[in-house]
Every structure is written in C-alpha cells, then in structure tokens.
Amino acid sequence: MAKILYIEDIQDNxxxxxxxxxxxxxxxxxAKNAESGLELAVTSQPDLILLDLGLPDADGQTxxxxxxxxxxxxxxxxxxxxxxxxxVARQTVEAYNLNGYxxxxxxxxxxxxxxxxxxxxxxx
Amino acid sequence: MxxxxxxxxxxxxxxxxxxxxxxxxxxLVPMPMNADRLNEYIHDFDVDLHHSCVARYNDGQVLGLSxxxxxxxxxxxxxxxxxxxxxRTGAGSxxxxxxxxxxxxxxxxxxxxxxxxxxxxxxxxxxxxxxxxRDTYLVMRHAPRPMTIPLQGxxxxxxxxxxxxxxxxxxxxxxxxxxxxxxxxxxxTEGLHVRLADGSSGWLIYRNTKxxxxxxxxxxxxxxxxxxxxxxxxxxxxxxxxxxxxxxxYAENIHEADPHLPAFHALGYFTNFSRVxxxxxxx
Numbered sequence: 001m002a003k004i005l006y007i008e009d010i011q012d013n014x015x016x017x018x019x020x021x022x023x024x025x026x027x028x029x030x031a032k033n034a035e036s037g038l039e040l041a042v043t044s045q046p047d048l049i050l051l052d053l054g055l056p057d058a059d060g061q062t063x064x065x066x067x068x069x070x071x072x073x074x075x076x077x078x079x080x081x082x083x084x085x086x087x088v089a090r091q092t093v094e095a096y097n098l099n100g101y102x103x104x105x106x107x108x109x110x111x112x113x114x115x116x117x118x119x120x121x122x123x124x
Numbered sequence: 125m126x127x128x129x130x131x132x133x134x135x136x137x138x139x140x141x142x143x144x145x146x147x148x149x150x151x152l153v154p155m156p157m158n159a160d161r162l163n164e165y166i167h168d169f170d171v172d173l174h175h176s177c178v179a180r181y182n183d184g185q186v187l188g189l190s191x192x193x194x195x196x197x198x199x200x201x202x203x204x205x206x207x208x209x210x211x212r213t214g215a216g217s218x219x220x221x222x223x224x225x226x227x228x229x230x231x232x233x234x235x236x237x238x239x240x241x242x243x244x245x246x247x248x249x250x251x252x253x254x255x256x257x258r259d260t261y262l263v264m265r266h267a268p269r270p271m272t273i274p275l276q277g278x279x280x281x282x283x284x285x286x287x288x289x290x291x292x293x294x295x296x297x298x299x300x301x302x303x304x305x306x307x308x309x310x311x312x313t314e315g316l317h318v319r320l321a322d323g324s325s326g327w328l329i330y331r332n333t334k335x336x337x338x339x340x341x342x343x344x345x346x347x348x349x350x351x352x353x354x355x356x357x358x359x360x361x362x363x364x365x366x367x368x369x370x371x372x373x374y375a376e377n378i379h380e381a382d383p384h385l386p387a388f389h390a391l392g393y394f395t396n397f398s399r400v401x402x403x404x405x406x407x
Contacts, residue, residue, distance in 0.1 A: 054154040062372040095267040
C-alpha cells in the first residue's frame with residue numbers, strides 16, 4: 001500500500017481520484033491549495049504526489065519546484081493531472097523534471113495504469 | 125427572467141473570488157485565484173470594482189462577472205466569465221455591454237482586453253461587441269535548471285526606482301499587465317542592465333514576488349538598447365537565472381514577434397498558451 005497525496009482545488013476531481021486510489025488499497029490524502037499541499041507533503045512524506053496545475057494560491061508548476069526543492073521530497077514522484085493540452089503537459093513534465101501526466105478528462109483505467117506504472121518503477 | 129447588473133463592490137472579495145473560480149472551472153486555462161491573489165490583482169491592475177459587474181437573474185441567481193481596469197482614458201476588461209450552467213443565456217453580452225457603458229461613463233477613449241487564443245466563444249463575443257484584434261502575445265514558463273551558457277558582460281542590478289526609470293524609456297506597446305502602471309503598483313519590481321564587451325546593451329525588468337516560502341519571477345520586459353537582441357537577451361536571462369537559480373519563472377505577454385524570443389528559447393522557455401489583445405476603437 002502506498003501513500004498518495006493529491007493537490008487539487010476542485011472537489012469533484014478530488015472525489016473521483018479518491019475513489020480510484022482507495023479502490024487500489026492505497027492511502028489517500030489531499031490538499032486544496034499549494035501552501036497546504038506543500039505543508040502536507042512535508043509532514044506526511046507521500047510515496048506519490050498527484051498535482052493539478054491550476055491552484056488558487058500558486059500554480060502547480062511553481063509548487064512542483066517548491067516540492068522538488070525540499071530535500072525530503074526531492075525524489076518523490078509527481079504526476080501532473082491537468083486540463084492543459086497534451087503538448088503543454090508534455091513540455092511541463094519535461095522542463096520541471098516530473099514523472100508523468102494525464103490530461104483531463106482521463107479515465108479510471110488511465111489513472112490506475114499511471115499510478116501503478118510510477119509506483120512500480122519506484123519499487124523496482 | 126430578467127438579467128440584472130450589480131456593481132461588483134456590492135460583493136465581498138471572497139464572494140467575487142468564489143464566483144470567478146466557478147466561471148473558470150471548465151476553462152482550458154482555469155487559473156483559479158484565492159482572495160489574496162484577487163485583492164493583489166485588483167490593486168496591481170487598477171481594477172475599479174464599482175464599475176466592475178456581477179450579472180444575476182432578478183431571482184438572485186448569479187450568472188457571471190466581469191471586471192474593469194481604468195487608467196488615463198483607457199479601460200481594460202478582465203476576468204469576464206459566466207458560470208458553465210448559465211452560458212448561452214445572454215449573460216456574456218449583458219456583461220460586455222455594461223463594461224462598455226461603464227468605460228464610456230468613466231471617460232475612456234479606448235478599451236483593451238485579452239482573450240486566450242482559440243477561445244472561440246469569448247473571441248466571437250468580443251468581435252460582436254465591436255472589438256478588433258490587435259496583436260498576439262505568448263505566455264511562457266521557465267523551470268529552474270543549471271545554467272550552461274557562459275556569463276558575459278557587465279551587469280548592473282536595478283532597484284525599484286531604477287527599474288521604473290528604464291521602463292519609462294521602453295519604446296514599444298505593453299499590454300495592461302506589464303504596463304508601467306502595473307509594474308509601479310507592485311513593490312516587487314526590479315531589474316538588471318547588461319553591457320557586453322562589443323558595446324551591446326539592454327535591460328530586463330521583472331517582478332520578484334515573495335510567497336510565504338519561496339519566490340517566483342514574472343512580468344518580464346526586455347529591451348535591447350544597442351546591438352543584437354538575441355545575444356543581449358541571452359545574457360540578461362542567463363544572469364537573471366544564475367542569480368535566482370531556484371525561482372520558477374512565468375513570462376506573460378511576450379509579443380509573438382519580440383526579437384528576444386530566440387533568447388527565451390535558448391534558455392529553455394516554452395510557451396504555455398497565447399493571448400490575443402483586442403481593442404474597441406469606437407468610443
């Protein structure tokens with residue numbers, strides 16, 4: 001079982017992802033803005049962070065820099081879940097050295113596969 | 125039901141923030157805000173809340189909002205949005221007509237706005253209300269990364285006052301968010317000037333915004349006063365990112381034909397999206 005933190009401001013998205021994550025037997029945590037997301041990441045040390053790019057206090061790209069800049073989180077994988085286009089999401093993941101992306105709307109299977117893939121890679 | 129228009133200053137900042145976020149929930153570029161950010165936005169961009177509007181049905185159901193910035197006979201329409209469930213009700217047109225009327229009442233001779241490229245419903249609404257396309261601008265990002273370009277030139281760092289002095293000499297049009305008034309309204313404005321060995325020179329003005337924990341760079345405006353814009357731009361950006369190696373950077377409204385674009389690309393900037401600036405010429 002892994003501990004997964006989702007940083008997202010829209011409750012419907014949180015509810016959907018929570019169901020998926022818990023159905024796979026993982027522990028689920030969430031935060032609705034960048035500041036509380038960073039704080040929760042530091043205190044809870046998740047195995048994986050799912051990150052929305054549009055947050056109300058600082059955007060997801062900036063938050064990813066803050067997360068990666070914390071020594072205890074530097075190697076924590078981050079998957080971007082975003083409404084941006086595929087090309088922007090790809091460039092963001094590459095530039096910010098993140099671990100993957102899913103463009104909204106994504107299916108339950110796509111999310112499960114992405115989580116399994118990243119956690120599997122981390123474990124191996 | 126009749127749509128009525130209420131001045132935005134009848135609502136709290138938190139209510140306006142919540143409404144704005146709800147109108148953007150399904151946008152390609154949602155850009156949600158919290159109350160602090162909206163307050164800062166209102167301050168920095170001279171938004172006049174009394175002449176900004178909230179649209180609602182006469183039974184009280186809120187439909188959307190729009191904000192109006194005003195400076196020296198020029199108005200700027202921003203944050204226009206209609207709740208997804210109440211779109212195609214005419215609320216967008218009612219809001220736009222209110223904005224035009226309020227701008228005229230304030231004495232505006234010209235009105236500007238920006239629309240995200242490929243947002244066809246909004247673009248068509250603006251065309252229908254008399255706006256014409258002016259220029260296209262890029263919104264770019266730069267993630268912190270090790271600098272590999274050798275630093276050259278003599279650098280002078282510019283404080284707030286010196287940065288504004290440079291900006292006053294900028295010879296090209298600036299959109300509302302990067303205009304000198306916007307930069308003057310932010311205490312985070314600073315800059316740097318470079319002079320290269322061959323005599324080339326230029327400057328870069330930006331905001332260095334402090335969040336609770338870290339800082340970011342934004343609102344970049346670059347100008348080459350002498351020499352090759354790409355070479356000057358590369359050195360300005362290289363010095364900036366060497367000085368601030370951990371800052372995330374958000375460069376808004378860089379003109380699509382800006383001669384410094386190759387410098388941005390050389391430093392690893394990539395385009396998030398484009399905006400089209402439009403203006404209303406008939407006031």
